[in-house]
Amino acid sequence: MDWINPHYTDNGHADGVNDTLHTPISPDGTPEPGQLYTLPARQGRAVALRRGQRLALVNTHGTQVCDLWAFCRDGLHEALSMEHLRAGLGRTTPRVGDELVTNRRRAILRLVEDSSPGVHDTLIAACDLPRYRSLGVRGYHDNCSDNLRLALRAIGLRTTEVPAPFNVWMSNPVAADGAIGWAPPVSRPGDRTVFEACLDCVVVMSACPQDRVPVNGADCVPKALQFRVTGAAV
Numbered sequence: 001m002d003w004i005n006p007h008y009t010d011n012g013h014a015d016g017v018n019d020t021l022h023t024p025i026s027p028d029g030t031p032e033p034g035q036l037y038t039l040p041a042r043q044g045r046a047v048a049l050r051r052g053q054r055l056a057l058v059n060t061h062g063t064q065v066c067d068l069w070a071f072c073r074d075g076l077h078e079a080l081s082m083e084h085l086r087a088g089l090g091r092t093t094p095r096v097g098d099e100l101v102t103n104r105r106r107a108i109l110r111l112v113e114d115s116s117p118g119v120h121d122t123l124i125a126a127c128d129l130p131r132y133r134s135l136g137v138r139g140y141h142d143n144c145s146d147n148l149r150l151a152l153r154a155i156g157l158r159t160t161e162v163p164a165p166f167n168v169w170m171s172n173p174v175a176a177d178g179a180i181g182w183a184p185p186v187s188r189p190g191d192r193t194v195f196e197a198c199l200d201c202v203v204v205m206s207a208c209p210q211d212r213v214p215v216n217g218a219d220c221v222p223k224a225l226q227f228r229v230t231g232a233a234v
Contacts, residue, residue, distance in 0.1 A: 044147025050233030062189035063217030113194035
């Protein structure tokens with residue numbers, strides 16, 4: 001079966017379905033402040049944040065990558081952009097205190113805490129079905145691009161594109177000759193990375209399903225993450 005529909009006119013259609021579509025944290029993505037949520041392995045979740053609220057991601061097992069996106073609540077055409085982020089920072093990886101900007105160069109999130117060694121990735125696109133096909137997968141394979149589409153659909157939203165994600169805890173060292181490595185995370189069990197919303201936004205997280213290269217640990221086994229939202233809207 002050809003899982004990729006050649007008649008799609010934009011990039012907002014999922015190539016398959018998993019439980020992401022049926023298990024939003026709430027009908028519109030509004031979180032219960034302080035509640036610890038589980039993001040199951042290979043799935044995604046969307047969280048609606050108000051300006052001033054904080055989202056804490058927990059790398060429960062220490063080896064799992066989280067693909068993360070943020071979209072403006074008043075229009076999903078404006079979203080967190082890795083290209084604009086790198087230009088604004090003058091480096092490839094944000095540090096605590098840095099603002100993460102949109103394709104309109106507005107701050108949408110601020111990195112306010114990071115107990116991990118700070119190794120994250122802004123270069124690599126979200127995995128998708130063509131990527132797994134190139135790695136020898138036949139049939140459907142869960143992927144971060146579909147997790148984004150399905151997580152938004154689960155709360156009644158839709159994007160026509162899949163922006164490059166902020167790959168939290170992903171380690172892709174770049175060698176002197178420009179070669180990109182695919183290494184296990186250097187984060188540890190329980191490490192937290194915390195973001196503060198600078199705008200009203202929808203954040204989507206995917207517990208990356210990659211099981212063909214060791215970005216989710218040397219055993220190549222995707223695992224669950226946890227997250228919680230704290231603070232009051234400004």
